[in-house]
Amino acid sequence: xxxxxxxxxxETTGWSPRMLRYIEGAGLVEVGRTASGxxxxxxxxxxxxxxxxxxxxxxxxxLSDVAFARRxxxxxxxxxxxxxWFEARPAPPEGVASDDWLRWxxxxxxRLLAAAAEPxxxxxxxxxx
Amino acid sequence: xxxxxxxxxxETTGWSPRMLRYIEGAGLVEVGRTASGxxxxxxxxxxxxxxxxxxxxxxxxxLSDVAFARRxxxxxxxxxxxxxWFEARPAPPEGVASDDWLRWxxxxxxRLLAAAAEPxxxxxxxxxx
DNA sequence: CCAACCTTGACACGATCTTGGTAAGGTTGG
DNA sequence: CCAACCTTACCAAGATCGTGTCAAGGTTGG
Numbered sequence: 001x002x003x004x005x006x007x008x009x010x011e012t013t014g015w016s017p018r019m020l021r022y023i024e025g026a027g028l029v030e031v032g033r034t035a036s037g038x039x040x041x042x043x044x045x046x047x048x049x050x051x052x053x054x055x056x057x058x059x060x061x062x063l064s065d066v067a068f069a070r071r072x073x074x075x076x077x078x079x080x081x082x083x084x085w086f087e088a089r090p091a092p093p094e095g096v097a098s099d100d101w102l103r104w105x106x107x108x109x110x111r112l113l114a115a116a117a118e119p120x121x122x123x124x125x126x127x128x129x
Numbered sequence: 130x131x132x133x134x135x136x137x138x139x140e141t142t143g144w145s146p147r148m149l150r151y152i153e154g155a156g157l158v159e160v161g162r163t164a165s166g167x168x169x170x171x172x173x174x175x176x177x178x179x180x181x182x183x184x185x186x187x188x189x190x191x192l193s194d195v196a197f198a199r200r201x202x203x204x205x206x207x208x209x210x211x212x213x214w215f216e217a218r219p220a221p222p223e224g225v226a227s228d229d230w231l232r233w234x235x236x237x238x239x240r241l242l243a244a245a246a247e248p249x250x251x252x253x254x255x256x257x258x
Numbered sequence: 259c260c261a262a263c264c265t266t267g268a269c270a271c272g273a274t275c276t277t278g279g280t281a282a283g284g285t286t287g288g
Numbered sequence: 289c290c291a292a293c294c295t296t297a298c299c300a301a302g303a304t305c306g307t308g309t310c311a312a313g314g315t316t317g318g
Contacts, residue, residue, distance in 0.1 A: 006264075018307060021266090036315055038264055051214060059207050062274095064305065065197045068190065069211045072198060078188050082198045085180060134294075147278060150296095165285055167294055191304090193275060 002040060003032070009041035013049040020049070026067050028052065131169060132161070138170035142178040149178070155196050157181065 003009075010017045020039075024031050029048055032040040041049075056062065072079045132138075139146045149168075153160050158177055161169040170178075185191065201208045 016307075017264095018309085022306075034264095034315095036264085037266095038315080048214070055210055055214060059204070059210065061197065061200075061207075062305075065194075066211065066214075068194045068197060069201060070215060071190075072201075073212065073215055075188070078190075081184055081188065082195065083202065085177070085184060085195075086199060086202055136293075145277075146294095148276080151276075163285095163294095165294085166296095167285075191275075 003042040004040070004046070006039045006041070009039075009046060009049070013046055014053055015049060023049070023052070023063065026063055027070065028063065028066060132171040133169070133175070135168045135170070138168075138175060138178070142175055143182055144178060152178070152181070152192065155192055157192065157195060157199070 004012065006017045006020055009015075010020055013020075015023065020031075020041075023029050024039075029045055029052070031045060032042065034040055052066070055066070072082065133141065135146045135149055138144075139149055142149075144152070149160075149170075152158050153168075158174055158181070160174060161171065163169055181195070184195070201211065
């Protein structure tokens with residue numbers, strides 16, 4: 001057997017076996033299997049699991065937050081939409097009256113949503129896979 | 130009065146007054162106040178609220194997810210740490226034996242955590258506030 | 259063969275999120 | 289002045305998350 005069993009992995013990472021299965025189910029760590037279906041944890045997975053633990057503690061966030069962050073990096077539309085929504089209107093680009101600025105902002109949001117809704121009919125840009 | 134009251138805003142955005150207060154409490158939309166403390170919703174906030182609604186429906190995510198996404202863009206350490214953690218090891222950079230690659234990976238994660246933990250004693254880089 | 263693992267699945271509990279309500283009190287407009 | 293709005297602050301209920309535990313059954317190593 002190349003790696004550790006789930007119980008051994010639990011001991012060295014600080015997660016419970018239950019949580020190791022949960023984390024796997026959440027799609028956060030991929031685990032290999034033996035021919036008969038036993039999970040096999042290699043050094044990479046162990047390190048990843050320890051780091052995850054520290055990450056959650058350090059930034060006080062939840063597994064579901066990390067799962068959502070994963071969605072944001074993998075679904076580029078989602079990431080773009082959120083980043084765009086967050087762009088506060090700090091100051092209109094110079095030279096535009098604030099009425100125009102507001103209109104431009106509103107149209108920007110509408111364009112964003114339209115783009116997100118629209119099936120890839122005319123893909124002008126594919127950023128990251 | 131320059132903008133809409135909370136009830137009027139609720140009618141035009143599709144949120145309930147209760148939810149408008151909740152969203153404000155979650156820090157997702159800033160709302161102005163009259164001298165006596167009444168909330169005042171301007172066109173910008175209304176548009177932002179409508180867009181938020183569409184975002185949640187379109188991508189099937191929750192307010193807490195958006196709130197976390199906000200944290201990720203504002204706390205640069207958090208965003209960096211997560212992005213780094215997500216970097217799967219697809220293939221080692223050419224020329225490195227996989228043992229070395231694994232060691233490099235492990236050290237990368239440790240560096241990452243050390244950097245995040247360390248108080249700004251020797252600030253080599255201050256990216257974004 | 260048998261104890262000690264592993265698997266999936268389910269039930270359960272506490273915590274948090276989302277949402278609605280309701281109560282006690284201030285503001286406003288006619 | 290008074291009805292109709294606003295405010296904050298609670299309580300509640302259903303969903304989801306995080307986690308443990310237990311059951312029924314397969315695998316493994318000595």
